Amino acid sequence: MIRIESEPWAQMVAHARETYPNECCGAMLGSTDGEQKAVRAAIRLRNVFEGAQATRYELRPEDLLAADKAARERSMDLIGIYHSHPDCDAYFSKTDLQNSCPWYSFVVLSIQKGEFHHANSWLPNFDQSEAVKEELIY
Amino acid sequence: MAKVLIPTPLRQFTGKQDSVTVPGGTVGEVLSALTAQYPDLRKQIFTDEGKVRSFVNVYLNDEDIRYLGKDATQTKDGDTLSLVPSIAGGSTVAAPPGPVGTQAALSKEEILRYSRHLIIPEVGIEGQQKLKAAKVLLVGTGGLGAPLGLYLAAAGVGKIGLVDFDTVDFTNLQRQVIHFTSDVGRRKIESASEKMKAINPFVEIVPHEVALSSENALDILKDYDIVVDGTDNFPTRYLVNDACVLLGKPNVYGSIFRFEGQATVFAYEGGPCYRCLYPEPPPPGLVPSCAEGGVLGILPGTIGLIQATETVKLILGIGQPLVGRLLLYDALGMKFRELKLRKNPECPVCGEHPTVTKLIDYHQFCGVPQATAAPPVQETKVNEGEIDVVELKQKIDRGDNFVLIDVREPHEYKICSIPGAKLIPLGEFPKHVGEFDPAADIVIHCRSGMRSAKACAVLRQNGFQHVRNVVGGILAWSDKVDPSVPKY
Numbered sequence: 001m002i003r004i005e006s007e008p009w010a011q012m013v014a015h016a017r018e019t020y021p022n023e024c025c026g027a028m029l030g031s032t033d034g035e036q037k038a039v040r041a042a043i044r045l046r047n048v049f050e051g052a053q054a055t056r057y058e059l060r061p062e063d064l065l066a067a068d069k070a071a072r073e074r075s076m077d078l079i080g081i082y083h084s085h086p087d088c089d090a091y092f093s094k095t096d097l098q099n100s101c102p103w104y105s106f107v108v109l110s111i112q113k114g115e116f117h118h119a120n121s122w123l124p125n126f127d128q129s130e131a132v133k134e135e136l137i138y
Numbered sequence: 139m140a141k142v143l144i145p146t147p148l149r150q151f152t153g154k155q156d157s158v159t160v161p162g163g164t165v166g167e168v169l170s171a172l173t174a175q176y177p178d179l180r181k182q183i184f185t186d187e188g189k190v191r192s193f194v195n196v197y198l199n200d201e202d203i204r205y206l207g208k209d210a211t212q213t214k215d216g217d218t219l220s221l222v223p224s225i226a227g228g229s230t231v232a233a234p235p236g237p238v239g240t241q242a243a244l245s246k247e248e249i250l251r252y253s254r255h256l257i258i259p260e261v262g263i264e265g266q267q268k269l270k271a272a273k274v275l276l277v278g279t280g281g282l283g284a285p286l287g288l289y290l291a292a293a294g295v296g297k298i299g300l301v302d303f304d305t306v307d308f309t310n311l312q313r314q315v316i317h318f319t320s321d322v323g324r325r326k327i328e329s330a331s332e333k334m335k336a337i338n339p340f341v342e343i344v345p346h347e348v349a350l351s352s353e354n355a356l357d358i359l360k361d362y363d364i365v366v367d368g369t370d371n372f373p374t375r376y377l378v379n380d381a382c383v384l385l386g387k388p389n390v391y392g393s394i395f396r397f398e399g400q401a402t403v404f405a406y407e408g409g410p411c412y413r414c415l416y417p418e419p420p421p422p423g424l425v426p427s428c429a430e431g432g433v434l435g436i437l438p439g440t441i442g443l444i445q446a447t448e449t450v451k452l453i454l455g456i457g458q459p460l461v462g463r464l465l466l467y468d469a470l471g472m473k474f475r476e477l478k479l480r481k482n483p484e485c486p487v488c489g490e491h492p493t494v495t496k497l498i499d500y501h502q503f504c505g506v507p508q509a510t511a512a513p514p515v516q517e518t519k520v521n522e523g524e525i526d527v528v529e530l531k532q533k534i535d536r537g538d539n540f541v542l543i544d545v546r547e548p549h550e551y552k553i554c555s556i557p558g559a560k561l562i563p564l565g566e567f568p569k570h571v572g573e574f575d576p577a578a579d580i581v582i583h584c585r586s587g588m589r590s591a592k593a594c595a596v597l598r599q600n601g602f603q604h605v606r607n608v609v610g611g612i613l614a615w616s617d618k619v620d621p622s623v624p625k626y
Contacts, residue, residue: 023228032146049226050386056228061195061202062408065222068145072156077146085229096227101193103147103182103223126181128193 001036001135002080002105002121004028008042009138013116015044016084016109022053027067028080028107037079037105043067056095057083080105080121087112092122092131100124105134140168140198140213143220151178157218165198166209168219183221195222202408205462242267242296248340252294265454266294270340272453275299275362277350277378279330281428281438282368282392282445284316289446291334291341295453298334299344299362302326309626313435350374352497355381364452366390366445370427372419373500379404379412380497383488390448392441395426397434397469399441402460402479403448405488409461414482414489419504430588437469523594525581525606527614533581534558540579545593546612554623556583556615564589568596576602583608583615585626 004012008028015024025047030039045067049058059081071078081104085091090110092100100106102124110117121136141159144152152158160175162168169190173180185191196203197220203211213219244252244266255261255269274295276283279302290298304326306317314326321329331343346358350369359365359381367378367389375393382389388406393399405411444465451457464477487494520526525533533540534557544551544559551561562570564584574580580602582590587610594607608614616623 048386049228056226058226059224060408061197061222061224062200064225065197065200065220068143068220068222071146079146081225083227088229093227093229095229099193099224099226101223101225103145104225106227126191 001137002039002107003037004039004042004107004136004138005030006138008039011042011044012082012107012109015042016111017114017116019047019084020111020114021086023047023049023055023057023084023086025057025059025081025083027064027071027078028082028105029067029071029074029076030079031077032079039080040076041074042082043070054086055088058099078104080107082107082109084109084111090118090120092120092124096122097124097128097131100128100131102126106131107136139215140165140217140219142168142172143218145221145223148179148182148221151182152176162213164207164209165196165203165211165213165219168213169196169209193223193225195224196220197222205409242271244270245340248294251338251340255293260456261454265456268453268455269294269450270296272364273297273299273362274449274453275301275346275359275365276368277301277365277374278368278370279314279316279326280304280310280368280370281313281394281433282366282442283330284314285439285442286366286368286446286449287316287330287334288337289443290449291338291343293446293450294338295341295449297342297344297362299346299358300327300330301346301348301350301358302330303347303349309429313433313438315439350377352377352499355497356385359385359387362387364388364390364449366392366449368392368442368445370394370429371506372425372504373506375412376419376503377497377500380487380494383411383413384496388452390445390452392438392445394428394433394437394441396432397437399437399444399467399469400464401441401444401448401467402464403452406452406459406461408481410479410481411485411488413487413494414485415464415479417482417486422505434469437467440467440469520609523598523606524609526609527617527619530556530581530583530608530615531619538579540581541574543580543582543590543593544584544612545582545589546584550585550626553626554612554616556612556623559583564593567593571597571600574602576600577604578602579604581606581608584611586611586613 026045027043028039029041045059045063047053047057048060049056068078085108090108106122109119121134122131123134124131139161141157143157160168160171162171183194198211199218252266255266272295276286279300306321306324306326306329308322310317316333317329327345327347331345334343348354355377365382365387369375379389382405389404391404392401448460451459462479464479466475483490542559544561545564545567547563582593584590590607594605597605613625616625
């Protein structure tokens with residue numbers, strides 16, 4: 001289960017709406033207690049995908065490293081990655097899966113016609129062949 | 139010995155520790171020692187075959203080991219290793235970059251043509267299709283652009299854009315081998331396209347007969363995968379760099395001067411850009427262009443082909459790209475050296491907090507006036523403090539009492555000179571100021587009038603009253619006074 005506090009959640013939704021019609025991406029910081037994850041802060045990261053960003057995003061490892069550092073400095077952990085799907089459901093696409101990592105929760109926000117519609121959190125496996133839905137509370 | 143930072147989700151395997159210090163003299167040894175100590179980590183980092191998982195990047199301090207020595211990168215006490223996943227995605231299942239679609243299928247004729255590529259395992263059909271699907275923009279079809287255009291066309295790069303608005307002249311022929319003697323006077327872009335098409339009719343050549351500018355650069359560059367910089371001036375170099383960074387396109391860079399050249403790949407996958415190396419342009423006039431300083435004709439061949447090689451490697455995704463390394467070539471010593479280039483986190487365009495987020499006025503930035511076509515000599519205006527070559531000739535013929543100084547270099551003087559001129563190269567000029575009478579009538583010339591203008595300024599600062607610069611230099615003399623004087 002992953003619970004996103006209201007402040008980071010509002011920031012994530014705002015980020016996704018501002019970036020519409022392109023995809024946004026960012027990091028979620030917080031703490032983990034067994035299967036229970038709590039997101040207490042969100043950090044916007046740059047979508048560095050070369051090409052049409054309406055349907056793709058890419059994170060720079062350096063940016064992720066910086067997010068991880070920021071988390072440590074604030075006594076939090078990097079626990080997840082979020083990105084948006086403009087005018088598209090919050091499913092975990094094949095592209096998402098093939099470029100994922102089993103270490104984190106992946107929250108997908110569906111933005112339809114510029115407004116937040118729904119969201120899901122996903123946990124991909126090692127082989128990047130499958131992702132299971134994780135309970136998401138916001 | 140190195141400290142390994144453990145990502146949160148993996149701390150369950152390291153007894154909740156967020157960092158672990160393990161022995162090892164190289165990155166590979168450290169990772170082996172780490173997974174030996176915490177066997178449950180092994181599956182997280184390595185595949186069953188023992189390779190680092192595709193989504194794991196290893197950073198030594200702040201640098202990706204792929205750009206250092208990979209597994210063999212040396213570690214020392216106090217170093218920090220980080221494991222960083224590579225993450226991307228998107229709502230649709232888009233084709234991976236480097237598309238190999240049906241349009242890139244090779245015909246029977248192409249298979250025959252590219253057979254020596256196809257039988258290299260690293261290239262093969264798939265690689266040749268990548269070349270065919272690739273779109274490369276060559277900025278400039280001069281010294282560097284000539285070998286680039288010829289070889290990239292021959293190699294089968296599917297779409298090659300050319301940017302140039304110049305025409306071929308006789309001084310180009312010594313090195314710009316894509317242009318022939320019969321092409322003098324023709325538009326370079328037309329001459330270059332013709333040769334490339336003749337070498338390989340299967341490639342598409344897209345002419346952009348414009349001066350690349352802040353207004354049109356993004357629009358032109360956006361349709362290409364890779365940009366190759368074959369320009370010879372600072373404003374365009376900064377323009378190409380910034381546009382590449384803003385668009386996220388690799389910039390394959392080369393530059394040449396006399397017997398030396400440089401090459402590297404900028405703005406590629408988190409690597410440095412031209413501004414990381416040179417945040418500011420040199421003062422105008424400090425670094426001479428080929429037209430001013432000369433260049434060994436063969437040199438752009440060597441450097442241009444290094445650029446062509448890097449371009450093809452990027453397209454194929456093979457080998458170690460020349461990223462984060464500046465290759466220096468010295469033709470006289472016949473030596474290659476390499477300088478390490480680092481991405482500057484404070485770089486104004488590709489740094490963490492960029493201040494240049496759109497294209498700027500690069501002529502102003504570099505402190506040079508907008509390049510305009512050289513006005514025909516006949517229309518040159520003579521301002522105060524200047525003298526026209528025809529008037530100079532009359533002065534000489536009248537036997538006026540005046541001093542004529544030539545501030546070019548001795549090797550230029552040997553090519554041609556104006557009768558009666560005293561040779562004092564500009565560099566030595568200040569030392570000789572005391573030899574002249576401040577009241578004397580002094581006329582100074584060089585090749586085109588630039589250097590002599592500086593010499594005139596030096597004399598005026600020293601209180602000389604009657605100093606005049608020969609407009610258009612000895613080139614104008616050849617045009618208007620004595621056509622037997624060769625131009626160079």
